[in-house]
Amino acid sequence: MAEFDFGDRVVQINQNSLQSKCDTCPIHNRTMCAFAGEDAARELAMISRTRRISAGQTIVTEQDSLDFVGNVVSGVVKLSKTLEDGRQQIVGLLFPSDFMGHIFSDHTRFAYEAASDVEICVFDRKAFETLVQNNPEIQHELLLKVLTELDATREWMVLLGCQNARERIASFLLMLLRRSLQTGCPKEDLPPNPTIRFPINRKNIALFLGTTIETISRQIQSMSKARILKIIDGNTFEIINPGRLAKMANHEEWLEDYPV
Amino acid sequence: MAEFDFGDRVVQINQNSLQSKCDTCPIHNRTMCAFAGEDAARELAMISRTRRISAGQTIVTEQDSLDFVGNVVSGVVKLSKTLEDGRQQIVGLLFPSDFMGHIFSDHTRFAYEAASDVEICVFDRKAFETLVQNNPEIQHELLLKVLTELDATREWMVLLGCQNARERIASFLLMLLRRSLQTGCPKEDLPPNPTIRFPINRKNIALFLGTTIETISRQIQSMSKARILKIIDGNTFEIINPGRLAKMANHEEWLEDYPV
DNA sequence: CTCGAGAATTGATCCGCGTCAATGATCCGA
DNA sequence: TCGGATCATTGACGCGGATCAATTCTCGAG
Missing domain, CATH: 2.60.120.10 (Jelly Rolls)
Structure with missing residues (x-):
């Protein structure tokens, strides 16, 4: 000692x-x-x-x-x-x-x-x-x-101040995607259909996004129907079209790597 | 030079x-x-x-x-x-x-x-x-x-994420009050009915609070009817009851000097 | 003083999403 | 295997506040 x-x-x-x-x-x-x-x-x-x-x-x-x-x-x-x-x-x-x-x-x-x-x-x-x-x-x-x-x-203040529920959830997915890519993999090796996991439960996501668990659920289902993502299980999602997701978030700079 | x-x-x-x-x-x-x-x-x-x-x-x-x-x-x-x-x-x-x-x-x-x-x-x-x-x-x-x-x-993120229009505007008034008191005047010399001026126009206040000029107008009129403030002119207000304003803002720590 | 432009107020309408409620899914201890 | 607890999904409804529109106020130019 x-x-x-x-x-x-x-x-x-x-x-x-x-x-x-x-x-x-x-x-x-x-x-x-x-x-x-x-x-x-x-x-x-x-x-x-x-x-x-x-x-x-x-x-x-x-x-x-x-x-x-x-x-x-x-x-x-x-x-x-x-x-x-x-x-x-x-x-x-x-x-x-x-x-x-x-x-x-x-x-x-x-x-x-x-x-x-x-x-x-x-x-x-x-x-x-x-x-x-x-x-x-x-x-x-x-x-x-x-x-x-x-x-x-x-940036999140912008989200809470003037973006709707769909944009908030799309942005949250993009943030998770970006954090999971932070290991610095070269652009050409980006997976075309990356997979995202929610690391926290719906209630906390809702509290972060200034919305409710019901709204999150509805928006996720709606994105699934629109073929923007695929629900693997309740917490895991395959992002079918990262570009459209980024467009939906209206925060283009959050996913420069995936052009629309 | x-x-x-x-x-x-x-x-x-x-x-x-x-x-x-x-x-x-x-x-x-x-x-x-x-x-x-x-x-x-x-x-x-x-x-x-x-x-x-x-x-x-x-x-x-x-x-x-x-x-x-x-x-x-x-x-x-x-x-x-x-x-x-x-x-x-x-x-x-x-x-x-x-x-x-x-x-x-x-x-x-x-x-x-x-x-x-x-x-x-x-x-x-x-x-x-x-x-x-x-x-x-x-x-x-x-x-x-x-x-x-x-x-x-x-703190403003809390405001935008989960407080309603009335609370936002009350909070904004309190922030202006606090800024105008920052010269450090001793507690016993606080004016009982302080006067507040909007230093910027309605549009910018609305953009800051994540609301609209119409909503701001309605809430100010409503506070005036409730005798929480008195409208001197469109940009100047006498705060009749700072304590109730603080209570309304639900951000008590923003005006510790004026107990409810 | 009048006129016009921009800002604020006030009223009417509508919709996104919060709220409440019911159902379904998952998990764990007994 | 069952029952209870926790969590997510889905549906029905209503409200706060955005939107649209009309009126009033303010102020500077002429």
Whole structure:
């Protein structure tokens, strides 16, 4: 065991076992960890810890203090706000390699919940903040990540503000398709009929899209009848015509790879 | 005139006249400029320039490259996206002291337009990026600003996703009230019946709230009948009961100062 | 002052989708 | 294998707010 001082607290961690975790981390090179220098990477590895949360469990409630940050390793974390009367809106879905946490602030305004079985790699927040302050290159990566997330959030704002149910669901399918293609496969190898799985249940999709499970169901059936997709099972779909789907979403830039 | 090298370009600027501008800047201490060290502040002053844009003029279109960044000095800048069929959604309104620009990226996905007569203090983007990279404390302030903006954007996402027209308009009024109180007046000095002015026209409010000018008109009249506000003129309103307005908005934390 | 253009209000109508309710599918523990 | 629970699908209905249209208000030019 080694003892490390992160400014306002002392952390004791087994250095070897944790260092090795990052080497086998399936998402390491897509997270901000990949941009850390050698020393910072060692520190990150030392303060990291893996947590598993099963679907439906709350990780942090609104207004709670969030004393850790981290990366989603597998599964989907939902970020949501619930009004007094029970209405809820999901304001973000965090997929593997996404950064999770509310840094440089003592309380979040949104609840974090596992939308599926989830594995996250967490760091003590204060320790991570100290590390960020001492490593401008990590802070820069973090800034870029947050800027990207801000843009993505604004895109969804367009969706919620002025697109109808059909467009919202088409956009959601496209987002899933894009996330599943993010491994960076060359354009000519794109499958003509990609397959999509819903990683979360209908209720959460509805809460994210600002609609209802009934409307989602009707639209999926309607797309199936229109031969835009084929329902393999309730959660799996073969996209017969990605181009038409993109056109339907009215968000062309979300699927540049599949021309209409 | 002095000549300054910002990495990839050389800028010639009259140092004295520009330095003096920041001293008289009405919003200086609320912008990230206030956090710059002495050297950085001098650089900022040197690369800054004031631009005036009249209401309705486009500053940057979507997909354009945005070669400057800056702070809004007066007026309101709208950040929006327009779909092919003409539907438009405003994803952000920038008020005085707000930072404007799309840093560390060569093209924006949103258009910038003056929603009222506007005065902005601009910096060359590349020069500013260099300055940020060389000044971790400015980068940190920028990160905090972006994080705050991300949270604010998510709050509006809740609004667009699951709140009705009445709640949206009440929330908009509260936001204006809060912005106008940001000078930091002590709680006991709060005016019991504050006055609000719409800084932008109905069309832009509607585009921001994901509704229509007709609906806004009807809701305002309805609030007037319910004695929640008094219509001074078409753009000015006396808030008779801030507490009930907050309750109506269902976003209690937006007006903690006025208990229900 | 008048005139015309753009902005806001007010009224009438209609439709997308939320709501409620019933049925069907899947899964798990007993 | 059965029964209960959870989740998804399908149908019927109604409402909030978009749409269309007419009127009123505001303001700057002449």
